[in-house]
Amino acid sequence: MSAVKRAAWEERPTVAGRASKGVAVVVIALLVLFPLYTIALTSLSSSDTVHRVGGLVVWPGDGITFDAYEQMFRNPVVLRSLAVSLGITAVGTAVSVVVSVLGAYSLSRPGSFGHRTILFSVLLMFVVFPGLIPVYLWVSAIGLRDNYLAIILPMAVSAFNVVVLRAFFMSIPQELFDSARIDGAGEFRVLWQIVAPLSKAVIAVVTLFYAVAYWNNWFNAFLYLDDTGKWPLALVLRTYVVESAPLPQAAGLSEAPPTLAVKMAIVMIAIVPALIIYPFVQKHFKKGVIIGAVKG
Amino acid sequence: MTAPTIQSPADAAGDAPPRAAKPGTHWRARLRRDWPLVLMAAPMMLLVWGFWWIPALGNVVAFQDYKPYTGGIFGSRLVGFTHFQMLFSDPDFLRALVNTLSITAFQLVFYFPVPIMLALLLHSLTSAKLRSMLQSVVYLPYFFSWVLVIAIFQQMLGGAGLLNQLLRAGGFEGVDWMTDPDTFILLVTSQAIWKDAGFGAIIFLAALAAIDPNLYEAAAVDGAGRWRRLWHITLPGIRPVIVLLLILRLGDALNVGFEQFFLQRSAVGSQASEVFDTFVYYSGIRTGDFDYGAAAGLFKGVVGLVLILAANKAAHMMGERGVYSKS
Structure with missing residues (x-):
């Protein structure tokens, strides 16, 4: 997208117009950024400062300390939940991306054997849902309770992501496929050596969507993990921060509810992965990857 | 550039x-x-x-007197539509229905226009750098989980939150927005706006970018000011997308989100926060009446499907492209 220049026919912007636009931009940006700023600052403040202020710290100047993070990482429950979340996100995203890219590629070649059936059973997922209770009964019945697979498998295929990938694959010029086939390349080779390299941007976006979904998911964990020792970070966040409950099994370490600084440190840990990956993928939004896909 | 039409994935089948x-x-x-x-x-x-x-297929338990341990799905007795009849004399279910529909209606008025206005603002920024910075900022909360969003709101608006801290410091009485059932609908709507409105602007931005700039020039030459251009060119240009998303939302009227309400149910009480999905969870899984909960879930699924088909039909009759078109 090139820089937008004012066209010759367009009026000069009025002072009032520019001022109100400027105010709107600042207010909107602050609505998003200010909460994040004050939460980050509180997590970096000493418990004395937090106590004196009586809540979230807004003004820097009392110095920065990593006490809250140290305290958080000394807590085995938080530490383990962080590892669990990282593991679920890594494994789940890998499974989802591989399965979706393969499936979407298959769906992007119409006329092949079973194509209509496969396409139909994916597209129907947009309007027909199995419902909470039947899935719950089924996952319990096949013995996945207390198993991390109960979190990953039910959300491993997102119809939306498959359709996004498929739409992009279908926009690749047919000539590339034809010439590859004449050169004797099979489907797997075409996917790996031609389609995948051309689709890096859309695959990156889909990877982000899957990773975020796994990282943020807590309901599956809440439903299927009876053993609190297996909890992912999102459940810890809910119990520890939202409900302010003392953590289970935190043997001797935090019998009392956690201090505000530690709570905010947990919030930060839950946010940080998104903040790290986001800039790498965000530039692809602008290339219209998603919009192109939504267009079909 | 072609006009922005959004078509269903089903249409695309014939592309290649x-x-x-x-x-x-x-x-x-x-x-x-x-x-x-x-x-x-x-x-x-x-x-x-x-x-x-x-x-x-397990939805069949909605028609059974389901006994999880002694009968199972194959050994339980069929009872027909008994559970569905019970639903309509259950005040909790009716309350969930009313709450869900009022929240949907409220958000159609107060949430739905926000991404459009945001897109218009972003589109009107002449500095590309400022625009992309603001885009990055407003998209961000979309990637946060509901647990996180609620934790953040709690710290800002809750009883011990920042707003009350300031109110009390200024000598006022604090208000705990996070536990007040009367203002709950405002709270969930502002949470939804904070989390999703920014990302929701993407689709309108794409539609705005696809409007032919010559139209603006021609209108300007004919003497149309910026407001008339907004009314006669910009808005008609993005109307197909607005109609489409409105339809999608209407078809999705029974879905107001589960996590957001589930997570705040204990804080504000079920009177205000019970929606369809939380009803299914509490009546089905929490109390163990799987058959009854499944009936509520199935009712929602079927009505939702009918709604989306009807909304799409309405779109066609109004001359817009729907979510999918007849092949």
Whole structure:
């Protein structure tokens, strides 16, 4: 997208117009950024400062300390939940991306054997849902309770992501496929050596969507993990921060509810992965990857 | 550039030239030719059927006197529509229905226009740098989980939150927005706006970018000011997208989100926060009446499906492209 220049026919912007636009931009940006700023600052403040202020710290100047993070990482429950979340996100995203890219590629070649059936059973997922209770009964019945697979498998295929990938694959010029086939390349080779390299941007976006979904998911964990020792970070966040409950099994370490600084440190840990990956993928939004896909 | 039309994935099926599938080709010959494609789709099909369509058959428990331990799904007695009749005399269910519909209606008025206004603002920024910075900022909360969003709101608006801290410091009485059932609808709507409105602007931005700039120039030459151009060119230009998203939202009227309400149910009480999905969870899983909960869930699924089909039909009748078109 090139820089937008004012066209010759367009009026000069009025002072009032520019001022109100400027105010709107600042207010909107602050609505998003200010909460994040004050939460980050509180997590970096000493418990004395937090106590004196009586809540979230807004003004820097009392110095920065990593006490809250140290305290958080000394807590085995938080530490383990962080590892669990990282593991679920890594494994789940890998499974989802591989399965979706393969499936979407298959769906992007119409006329092949079973194509209509496969396409139909994916597209129907947009309007027909199995419902909470039947899935719950089924996952319990096949013995996945207390198993991390109960979190990953039910959300491993997102119809939306498959359709996004498929739409992009279908926009690749047919000539590339034809010439590859004449050169004797099979489907797997075409996917790996031609389609995948051309689709890096859309695959990156889909990877982000899957990773975020796994990282943020807590309901599956809440439903299927009876053993609190297996909890992912999102459940810890809910119990520890939202409900302010003392953590289970935190043997001797935090019998009392956690201090505000530690709570905010947990919030930060839950946010940080998104903040790290986001800039790498965000530039692809602008290339219209998603919009192109939504267009079909 | 073409006008921004959003069409259903189903339409796209005809985009690429189909493989030379002669109608008469024997299925065995096609399988011999296409087995790598079938193999590629196999893991996806396994997951889609194994965790979506096969469990969907379990909805049969809605028609059973389901006994999880002694009967199971094959040994329980069929009771027909008993559970559905019970639903409509259950005040909790009716309250969930009313709450869901009022929240949907409220958000149609107060949430729906926000991404459009945001897109208009972003589109009108002449500095590309400022625009992309603001975009990055407003998209961000979309990637936060509901647990996180609620934790953040709690710290800002809750009883011990920042706002009350300031109010009390200024000598005022604090208000705990996070536990007040009367203002709950305002709270959930502002949470939804904070989290999703920014990302929701993407689609309107794309529609705005696709409007032919010559139209603006011609209008300006004819003497139309910026407000008339907004009214006569910009808004008609993005109308198909607005109608489409409005329809999608109407078709989705029974879905107001589960996590957001579930997570705040204990804080504000079920009177204000019980919606369809939380009702299914509490009546089904929490109390163990799986058959009753499944009936509520199935009712929601069927009504939701009818709504989306009807909304799409309405769109066609109004001359807009719907979510999918008849092939």
